[in-house]
Amino acid sequence: MQENFSIGDLGRLTGCQVVTIRYYEKIGILSEPGRSAGGHRIYGAEHRDRLTFVRKARELGFSLDTVRSLLSISETPEGTPCADVDHIASRHLVEVREKIAALKSLEGTLEGLLDICSHTTVEQCSVLDALRD
Amino acid sequence: MQENFSIGDLGRLTGCQVVTIRYYEKIGILSEPGRSAGGHRIYGAEHRDRLTFVRKARELGFSLDTVRSLLSISETPEGTPCADVDHIASRHLVEVREKIAALKSLEGTLEGLLDICSHTTVEQCSVLDALRD
DNA sequence: ATACGACCTATAGCAACTATAGGTTCAAGC
């Protein structure tokens, strides 16, 4: 029993937009599927699985370039150590933490500015003051 | 006494790259400055102040489109209420907090995956498992 | 007078899509 999906089906199954699927094909993240007589793309289970992988990796914030690496690692023969995956994920975690730290600092600054703003006129606005130097 | 700056000077004074200054001019964030006989841009104090404003607003994470709004509000006559600024800044703060929340959730997910990874082979890797569904 | 850094324009590229235009195919209902 073999499953066939249209590009719309695949989008629904994976939570991916149709245009994005075509885009992934164009940049080589997904392989070219078969075509119907009229030229419509026909996908199988392996495309669905691969796209699901891509989608989840993107949800975890990995770049498409990193997704490429993760895909190729995940397709290595059984027994291959997963140290590379570990390394990629750890580095990503570090970056996520750095972003959180930067945004928290920004949050504090904005809170400070809004706190001291007396909400009156533009020449007394603490937010504008902070920008004007 | 009037001050004149070359584009390089302006970049140094504001911490902005020369190409970025030209880009800001192109998209209308900065007005076109005067030119030397040979066609080099000549800036004055008002350009420096405006660019400083832009730069600081960008550092606070405001989009260029929002920076445009902030600039135009800051140039309204004295006495204009700053409620709009307040509104823009508050909304931005909300967005910053949303981003922090999303990244924290992501951080937790990644930590969890890395924690349970036994660091062995690709077919047992918890990180890849999570992506494979 | 000459060297050389700083400047000039125009165009393309980056990430990761999204939007638009204009045309074709497929499947369901009559």
Added chain:
DNA sequence: GCTTGAACCTATAGTTGCTATAGGTCGTAT
């Protein structure tokens, strides 16, 4: 069998906020 309309097709341009490249000109210090 025919029609309708949603879903599909391609190609190209736009988004944000810059950065990079190429190929040339200007300004100033010696």
